[in-house]
Amino acid sequence: IGKVVLRPRDDATYEQVWDDVIEAGAEDLSGKMHPHDPSQTELEVTVEADQLKQVYLALSSPPCDHAILESGFEYIPADPDAPAPTLSEEDEDRLETMCKEMLDDTDIEAIWTLRGRYS
Numbered sequence: 001i002g003k004v005v006l007r008p009r010d011d012a013t014y015e016q017v018w019d020d021v022i023e024a025g026a027e028d029l030s031g032k033m034h035p036h037d038p039s040q041t042e043l044e045v046t047v048e049a050d051q052l053k054q055v056y057l058a059l060s061s062p063p064c065d066h067a068i069l070e071s072g073f074e075y076i077p078a079d080p081d082a083p084a085p086t087l088s089e090e091d092e093d094r095l096e097t098m099c100k101e102m103l104d105d106t107d108i109e110a111i112w113t114l115r116g117r118y119s
Contacts, residue, residue: 002052
């Protein structure tokens with residue numbers, strides 16, 4: 001799933017940001033506006049992975065002009081309540097070594113496994 005963390009432009013209300021998010025093609029908006037200091041507000045936008053770039057560009061460009069603090073992909077397990085699989089210490093070491101070697105490739109930014117995210 002895609003995620004964008006933004007700081008709304010100074011004159012934006014939550015409702016305006018919500019409208020911008022939906023019009024950009026995102027699915028959800030979470031967080032609260034800081035009541036006294038908009039520069040302290042951080043809102044999280046959830047988007048389908050294939051729509052991340054489109055939503056990022058729409059929210060950061062006029063007329064929206066929100067400040068993008070972070071964007072990227074996040075792994076959401078099919079069953080978030082399921083326990084992580086148990087691996088032997090040897091398999092844990094092999095998994096970690098493999099992920100570190102893969103991350104040496106400049107085309108790879110992060111790897112998600114059932115054991116978590118490597119970056």
